[in-house]
Amino acid sequence: MKLNLRSVVLPPVLAVAFAALLCGLALLLSGANPLQAFGAMVAQVGEGTTAVDIVNSSATYYLIALAVAVGFQMKLFNIGVEGQYRIAAVTAMIVGGSISLPAGLHSLVIILVAVVAGALYAAIPALLKAYRGVSEVISTIMLNAISLGIVAFLIKPDVFGVLRSNSLSTAELPESAWVPGISLGAAGTVFGLGLLSVLAGVGYWVLMNRTRFGFELRASGESATAATAGGVNAKRMIIAAMLLSGAVAGLTALPELLGRDHTFTQNFPQGYGFSGIAIALLGRNHAVGIAFGALLWAFLDKSALALDNIGVPKEIVTIMQGAIVLSVVVAYEIVRRVQLAAEQRRVGQQLGTTNGEDKQPATTAGGGAA
Amino acid sequence: KDSGAPSGGGTAAGSPCKLAPKPPAAAAGTSGSKTPEKADGSALKVGLAFDIGGRGDASFNDSAAAGVDKAITDLGVKKENVKELSAGPNESEDAKQTRLRQLASDGVNPIIAVGFAYADALKAVAPQFPNTKFAIVDASVEGAPNVTPLVFAEEQGSFLAGVIAAYKTQKCNVAFVGGVETPLIQKFEAGYYQGAKAAAPDIKLDKKYLTPAGDFTGFQDPSKGNAAANGLIDRGADVLYHAAGASGKGVFSAAKAKGVMAIGVDSDQYNQKTVEQERDVIISSMLKRVDVAVFDYLLAVAKNDLAALPKVFDLKVDGVGYSTSGGKIDSELQAVLEGYKAQIIAGQIKVSDKPTS
Amino acid sequence: MISKDPADGGAVPASAPQRRGAKKLPGWTRGLIWLAAVVGALSTASYLTGYPQLTASGTLQTALLLAIPILLAALGGLWAERAGVINIGLEGMMIMGTWGAAWAGYQWGPWAALLAAAVFGALGGLVHAVATVTFGVNHIVSGVAINLLGAGLTKYLSTLIFQPLSNNPRESPAVPKFDTYSAQPLSDWLADLENMQRVGLSDVAGVLRGLVTGVSPLTMLALLLVPVSYLVLWRSRFGLRLRSCGENPVAAESLGVNVYVHKYAAVVISGALAGLGGAALVLNPGQPGYLEGQTGGRGYIGLAAMIFGNWRPAGLLGGSALFGYADGLQLRSGGATVMALFYAAVLVLVGIAVWLVARKKLVAAGITLVGAAALYLIYLSVDEMPSQLSTYLPHMVTLVVLAVAAQRLRPPAANGDEYRRGRGH
Amino acid sequence: MTTPTAATEGGVGQPTGGACAVRLSGITKRFPGVVANSNVHLSVAHGEVHALCGENGAGKSTLMKILYGMQNPDEGTIEVNGEQVHFKSPSDAIRVGIGMVHQHFMLADNLTVLENVVLGAEALHGIGGKARKRVAELAARTGLDVSPDQPVEDLGVADRQRVEILKVLYRGAKIIILDEPTAVLVPQEVDELFETLRGMQRQGYTFLFISHKLDEVRGIADSVTVIRRGTTVGTADPKRISSRQLAEMMVGSELPSPETRDSTVTDREVLVVEDVRLCSLGADRPVLDDITLTVHAGEVLGIAGVEGNGQTELVETIMGMRRADAGHIRLGHVDLTRLGTLARREAGIGYVPEDRHRHGLLLSQPLWANRILGYQTRRPTAKGAWLDIEGAKDDTRRIVEEFDVRTPGIEVAAAALSGGNQQKLVVGRELSGDPKLLIASHPTRGVDVGAQAVIWDQIRAARANGLAVLLISADLDELIGLSDTIKVMLRGRLVADADPSTVTPEQLGSAMTGVSGEGDEE
Numbered sequence A: 001m002k003l004n005l006r007s008v009v010l011p012p013v014l015a016v017a018f019a020a021l022l023c024g025l026a027l028l029l030s031g032a033n034p035l036q037a038f039g040a041m042v043a044q045v046g047e048g049t050t051a052v053d054i055v056n057s058s059a060t061y062y063l064i065a066l067a068v069a070v071g072f073q074m075k076l077f078n079i080g081v082e083g084q085y086r087i088a089a090v091t092a093m094i095v096g097g098s099i100s101l102p103a104g105l106h107s108l109v110i111i112l113v114a115v116v117a118g119a120l121y122a123a124i125p126a127l128l129k130a131y132r133g134v135s136e137v138i139s140t141i142m143l144n145a146i147s148l149g150i151v152a153f154l155i156k157p158d159v160f161g162v163l164r165s166n167s168l169s170t171a172e173l174p175e176s177a178w179v180p181g182i183s184l185g186a187a188g189t190v191f192g193l194g195l196l197s198v199l200a201g202v203g204y205w206v207l208m209n210r211t212r213f214g215f216e217l218r219a220s221g222e223s224a225t226a227a228t229a230g231g232v233n234a235k236r237m238i239i240a241a242m243l244l245s246g247a248v249a250g251l252t253a254l255p256e257l258l259g260r261d262h263t264f265t266q267n268f269p270q271g272y273g274f275s276g277i278a279i280a281l282l283g284r285n286h287a288v289g290i291a292f293g294a295l296l297w298a299f300l301d302k303s304a305l306a307l308d309n310i311g312v313p314k315e316i317v318t319i320m321q322g323a324i325v326l327s328v329v330v331a332y333e334i335v336r337r338v339q340l341a342a343e344q345r346r347v348g349q350q351l352g353t354t355n356g357e358d359k360q361p362a363t364t365a366g367g368g369a370a
Numbered sequence B: 001k002d003s004g005a006p007s008g009g010g011t012a013a014g015s016p017c018k019l020a021p022k023p024p025a026a027a028a029g030t031s032g033s034k035t036p037e038k039a040d041g042s043a044l045k046v047g048l049a050f051d052i053g054g055r056g057d058a059s060f061n062d063s064a065a066a067g068v069d070k071a072i073t074d075l076g077v078k079k080e081n082v083k084e085l086s087a088g089p090n091e092s093e094d095a096k097q098t099r100l101r102q103l104a105s106d107g108v109n110p111i112i113a114v115g116f117a118y119a120d121a122l123k124a125v126a127p128q129f130p131n132t133k134f135a136i137v138d139a140s141v142e143g144a145p146n147v148t149p150l151v152f153a154e155e156q157g158s159f160l161a162g163v164i165a166a167y168k169t170q171k172c173n174v175a176f177v178g179g180v181e182t183p184l185i186q187k188f189e190a191g192y193y194q195g196a197k198a199a200a201p202d203i204k205l206d207k208k209y210l211t212p213a214g215d216f217t218g219f220q221d222p223s224k225g226n227a228a229a230n231g232l233i234d235r236g237a238d239v240l241y242h243a244a245g246a247s248g249k250g251v252f253s254a255a256k257a258k259g260v261m262a263i264g265v266d267s268d269q270y271n272q273k274t275v276e277q278e279r280d281v282i283i284s285s286m287l288k289r290v291d292v293a294v295f296d297y298l299l300a301v302a303k304n305d306l307a308a309l310p311k312v313f314d315l316k317v318d319g320v321g322y323s324t325s326g327g328k329i330d331s332e333l334q335a336v337l338e339g340y341k342a343q344i345i346a347g348q349i350k351v352s353d354k355p356t357s
Numbered sequence C: 001m002i003s004k005d006p007a008d009g010g011a012v013p014a015s016a017p018q019r020r021g022a023k024k025l026p027g028w029t030r031g032l033i034w035l036a037a038v039v040g041a042l043s044t045a046s047y048l049t050g051y052p053q054l055t056a057s058g059t060l061q062t063a064l065l066l067a068i069p070i071l072l073a074a075l076g077g078l079w080a081e082r083a084g085v086i087n088i089g090l091e092g093m094m095i096m097g098t099w100g101a102a103w104a105g106y107q108w109g110p111w112a113a114l115l116a117a118a119v120f121g122a123l124g125g126l127v128h129a130v131a132t133v134t135f136g137v138n139h140i141v142s143g144v145a146i147n148l149l150g151a152g153l154t155k156y157l158s159t160l161i162f163q164p165l166s167n168n169p170r171e172s173p174a175v176p177k178f179d180t181y182s183a184q185p186l187s188d189w190l191a192d193l194e195n196m197q198r199v200g201l202s203d204v205a206g207v208l209r210g211l212v213t214g215v216s217p218l219t220m221l222a223l224l225l226v227p228v229s230y231l232v233l234w235r236s237r238f239g240l241r242l243r244s245c246g247e248n249p250v251a252a253e254s255l256g257v258n259v260y261v262h263k264y265a266a267v268v269i270s271g272a273l274a275g276l277g278g279a280a281l282v283l284n285p286g287q288p289g290y291l292e293g294q295t296g297g298r299g300y301i302g303l304a305a306m307i308f309g310n311w312r313p314a315g316l317l318g319g320s321a322l323f324g325y326a327d328g329l330q331l332r333s334g335g336a337t338v339m340a341l342f343y344a345a346v347l348v349l350v351g352i353a354v355w356l357v358a359r360k361k362l363v364a365a366g367i368t369l370v371g372a373a374a375l376y377l378i379y380l381s382v383d384e385m386p387s388q389l390s391t392y393l394p395h396m397v398t399l400v401v402l403a404v405a406a407q408r409l410r411p412p413a414a415n416g417d418e419y420r421r422g423r424g425h
Numbered sequence D: 001m002t003t004p005t006a007a008t009e010g011g012v013g014q015p016t017g018g019a020c021a022v023r024l025s026g027i028t029k030r031f032p033g034v035v036a037n038s039n040v041h042l043s044v045a046h047g048e049v050h051a052l053c054g055e056n057g058a059g060k061s062t063l064m065k066i067l068y069g070m071q072n073p074d075e076g077t078i079e080v081n082g083e084q085v086h087f088k089s090p091s092d093a094i095r096v097g098i099g100m101v102h103q104h105f106m107l108a109d110n111l112t113v114l115e116n117v118v119l120g121a122e123a124l125h126g127i128g129g130k131a132r133k134r135v136a137e138l139a140a141r142t143g144l145d146v147s148p149d150q151p152v153e154d155l156g157v158a159d160r161q162r163v164e165i166l167k168v169l170y171r172g173a174k175i176i177i178l179d180e181p182t183a184v185l186v187p188q189e190v191d192e193l194f195e196t197l198r199g200m201q202r203q204g205y206t207f208l209f210i211s212h213k214l215d216e217v218r219g220i221a222d223s224v225t226v227i228r229r230g231t232t233v234g235t236a237d238p239k240r241i242s243s244r245q246l247a248e249m250m251v252g253s254e255l256p257s258p259e260t261r262d263s264t265v266t267d268r269e270v271l272v273v274e275d276v277r278l279c280s281l282g283a284d285r286p287v288l289d290d291i292t293l294t295v296h297a298g299e300v301l302g303i304a305g306v307e308g309n310g311q312t313e314l315v316e317t318i319m320g321m322r323r324a325d326a327g328h329i330r331l332g333h334v335d336l337t338r339l340g341t342l343a344r345r346e347a348g349i350g351y352v353p354e355d356r357h358r359h360g361l362l363l364s365q366p367l368w369a370n371r372i373l374g375y376q377t378r379r380p381t382a383k384g385a386w387l388d389i390e391g392a393k394d395d396t397r398r399i400v401e402e403f404d405v406r407t408p409g410i411e412v413a414a415a416a417l418s419g420g421n422q423q424k425l426v427v428g429r430e431l432s433g434d435p436k437l438l439i440a441s442h443p444t445r446g447v448d449v450g451a452q453a454v455i456w457d458q459i460r461a462a463r464a465n466g467l468a469v470l471l472i473s474a475d476l477d478e479l480i481g482l483s484d485t486i487k488v489m490l491r492g493r494l495v496a497d498a499d500p501s502t503v504t505p506e507q508l509g510s511a512m513t514g515v516s517g518e519g520d521e522e
């Protein structure tokens, strides 16, 4: 792929501007001052630990979005990352809290357990799809809900949980399992396992673009029939993609769990999965694109705090997230159509089928609009 | 067309309970004896970090806000010196920390965190601002001397709710609807059961939690509250006590439709606007006086005497209690309740905060 | 020469499947047989295990109420996907519906609530249509965005509009409800029958009574929309055109069907139906009005019910009913009754095994019997399912039924594909 | 609507003064970067069969889509029955009596025959009983003998073709466009179709007929217009022009011939298929029954058969995409029976699938990525688990060069290539890596004459180097011209052998439909 900078960067910029405009209007209607609001959103980055928090959140978002993207690459819609990371997180914390190992090794074992647990929970929809033809959309919706029950069961005090104050959680990890972060003093601490997302991102890119497995995965996504004729085993790919997706999802919660919380509580936030889906789509399943998507998402998330702080309805942030997702894809689509037309024009010219005196037929681009 | 009248009620028949001997009448005036104290809070910059919902949730956030409002009128806290921020659903830990930090670095002092979800965040933030006073509702934070816990003896209030239920049931069969099966809500259940058993040893008890710990939709789903309540009523219960947040509205409407009674929670739900239509089924509400706790805390801060605050807001300090609006608690029952209350205050009855089963 | 008589060696394609339908029963008959089998198994189980809740009228009534929002969302999914537009945005449209219903219902009563919910949902649908049909955006992206927009917008609007009325930014003031109706003499007569506790008879009476007692116009409307959707989609010209857009839009275009118009109509109707699902949440008994987070993922469940029902109205009715029933059962009766359901499942499985043996499918029968035995063992060894898990009974049941049932799901062929006029081959 | 005159105007279709059924003048249609039609003139007289010929991408389909209202012309006018018309959508064209059977079936598989037919024309007889009766009436005329309530997916190609014609008839079209209707039919089916056409012609129908098979054109058409690169080259009388001349008008080059000259057959067995049997769910007779065949090095074994008699299944069974229920498949000394598709490819099978879009290409991927498909484990496109992208690109350039793939570069998406060039890419890929066996299903279907020549030459060259080829083709000339041995397949069995040096297409066609008894060649 040639990197056409303008066509890659322009659409998201336009889309963010459009979404900001939309939300600005909504703010005006509700009597708030949009400029002040946007000012606060920008200013927050320099305040307190916000910049670090954005980085930390995006590390988490990045992992979950990668997990979603792995499935998307072969048109598998793994809504189940939500359940997979929860199961992985709680299993890893239970195991991690109940063993004692030297520092380093301890964390490593926890990471491994999380990966395996995430993959195993993803194995259910994978097997159901491969052998029973059950749509992964339904099965993962169901398994997400069931995961809540499993987690609740596991953190019961008479099972693996402990009761602290008014809250249930897993046993606290011994210090040997903690992963220290990079402390930036008052600006906060960057999670050590943030590195995990960088590694996962590089691994994802290499796997998708440079290996046989990635090729087979993408080929299956593009055309299952052509992939089969090319010797790709469809069932095996479904299972492999789903397991990989679940394994990556399993990593999601680890940066914050090993870096800050050291225990999985009943209040552990839900909904990373859906953010992950939106971010993967925003980043167009591309390792770098997802990184930007995750940063943007985290930035908007944190903006809710800054807006609340100056008395602006923070719900505007959710609207903005939705508007951005929609307008980014619309913008990309428009650019794609223009480019496709340009490419066809180029092909035509090189094959000599274009009349020299033609007026440029660029008007047809985007002409599908009803 | 169905009339609004109860349609048959439950299937199981029953009769009122055989009641345990009534407790000795309490010495009058154990409560309300506190003389209103005065202090000057005009210099205070008060911060409130709400849990999801914020001011107006008709629940503990609102109650906390009421405490601050009272401080504005009674202690002279300036309205413009009160800063309120509230949490969004599914927000991460660092968001809570940032919220607290935002308040603290703005020079707000004291800061009240509403809800045990703030416990971990406070543990991290409070040490960073050793000169700021923090308080947290429903939790305690170990190892942070500048954090004052504002915790309640919900089980004690619920005990009285259980007594009310035992005296009111016609079938000697009462039930509890919990929103989410967390330790906090289990305290309500535990106290309620003990109270009911104490008043009527033969009473039949039933319960249903809408969702398990971690799935907080149980506080937000009146449909489920309604379904669960209907199930309990059909199995014979005719007094329902709920600790299910907004889902409790479904409990009230089930009670109304089937002609049974219900007990509200946290605030005096009889006077709550959103359940106006069903309020005639509400016998009483178990009051959890977050407002009292918050006010007392602010008072203590204004007087610079935090040590005077109770460790637990219980029956003794009117941190929990019961409401009588609606007139369904007659003076006879009230005397019984006051009797039990006195016994609890005196330590003759120990109410456990864990369900037995 | 090509001859039409296969015996004559004509061009009957060897790979083409044999003509269907010769021996097979019509769909509705098979549906009824299944229904009878399930009711039979449930009543036997309720008798043998001593849990009358399995077929109590109250359970059925609750099931119906819980199923209605899901059913409406599923119907919404059906309309969109039959026209080839995947609608994962049902949840968002449903949220818009709850808000609209509360806003209008508070002011002008329940019928206005229905109308406004439909309009608000349809607005969500319109956004989805603009994105997917006009701009060819990936349908899932658009759906996810609409879920975000729906949630954000309603929160925002509530803060703006409901807070002054209810003092609560997350809740509307109470909304007036529909009166409910019961088929009076019938309902009472069924009640008598049910209370006689006769095996079978009382169960059937319980089931029927649950369906005719305390029914609101909304429930009737929702149930009515199932056959109406069938008739419109399968028996009308508009429906044929709409479905053709989901099967092969280019072919439709080549026959003069305006694909854009039909897709737009379908997605907007889909949104309106999802919005009605939201209204059902607001107007069902026990609901004060709009409540943030009230939908609790029912839009997704609706989507699942639609897939479960193989993109067909009767099928999705079954899916919603299954979900509503299981949810009603666990909410009303908790873990112990859930085990009785295991018992019913054992009965159904044994029945299937017998049928398989009759059809000489011994291996399949064996596997089914092993499954039945495993379930029976669980039933024997566990008294009560942990409440944490039984809460999610509906989800587990759905998953198990899907895994057991042979998968012959057929989504519309062009579902999710981008269509642009004049671009087909 | 004017009543059509039954008279057939002589051989010529030069724009004349009389009221033609259709007259297109000065039609120009531009797509981004391509002028599909440029100043096209075409007149079609009432009651004639007017053929349209041209290379792939010459603009035939586009012109017909314009006439059918599916595309709007940028310039030019359309007259139907002497009146100028402006079509905004196909419904406008349908209203004036034009119908079109498209090059690619325009059927919704999931809908029934009835639904497919009445779609868009519900105003005529509704969609219920009346429509059903009318469909049944018309079905008899097209020779369609299936229940109107059968889903179209259950039909074979010939029946689908009939449904397409039925759709047109149902709308009362008098001017019917047939875009490559014979591409998927065998000679007998073609004959039958032509029989139908002639009968309808007598009743006053007018036909516009597109085909790449020039003999057919000469067989059915009353006049033929040739289009090259979007412009009309001229109109000719098919009775007075040879196929060769016609082809020269189309491309300006000589018509290639698929004939093989000398035999290169060796006695080294490459592919051995023994007693292979394949059953499918729900069918009461096996899809493949007792298939036994051997292909030797240097041999082209052709399989003749009416589409749907098991050829597709045979190929897919040999490729491992389906699992045989009985029998053995061997490649040289390797037993393939239990191996997966990839292993079979690695053992040395090249595979040109019958449907390049479904089975051959990743349409949105660049050409070099398509080079990797099927070769993701082998050099030069892979090293172990890693892809060798440079290697893939280099080898793609080689294929583009050797096989004359007309493309601006190897980075363009496969979808941007015309069908013929896509096919050359696929053949090129499958002949790389020195396969021992090439399975070629309809290797030149829908490919223009120029590209056909390239593909035939390449197959012949490989065969001379000892490649064994299993050839499946509906084009009997191609089959007879390329094959060393021909086997006839009927209802899942190999029923006859034929000697390509003596057999005629007609004899082969009879054997394919089982009309002549067993046994066969002279």
Ligand SMILES: Nc1ncnc2c1ncn2[C@@H]1O[C@H](COP(=O)(O)OP(=O)(O)OP(=O)(O)O)[C@@H](O)[C@H]1O
Binding pocket: C422, C423, C424, D031, D032, D034, D035, D036, D054, D055, D056, D057, D058, D059, D060, D061, D062, D063, D103, D418, D419, D446
């Ligand atoms: N929808 C379209 N968008 C862009 N370009 C198109 C489109 N349809 C056709 N073309 C271009 O117009 C040219 C003519 O296409 P057309 O389908 O008319 O060719 P054809 O003569 O029918 O070819 P074939 O014999 O392969 O069917 C093609 O080469 C193609 O590049």
Ligand SMILES: Nc1ncnc2c1ncn2[C@@H]1O[C@H](COP(=O)(O)OP(=O)(O)OP(=O)(O)O)[C@@H](O)[C@H]1O
Binding pocket: A344, C422, C423, C424, C425, D056, D057, D058, D415, D416, D417, D418, D419, D420, D446, D447
């Ligand atoms: N729907 C479309 N959108 C964009 N381009 C198209 C479309 N249809 C055809 N084309 C263009 O047309 C060219 C190939 O079309 P064409 O129909 O001529 O191929 P073909 O030889 O007929 O192939 P096939 O036999 O597979 O149909 C390509 O350049 C492609 O870009």
Ligand SMILES: [Mg+2]
Binding pocket: D061, D103, D419
């Ligand atoms: Mg073509």
Ligand SMILES: [Mg+2]
Binding pocket: D060, D061, D062, D103, D179
């Ligand atoms: Mg064509």
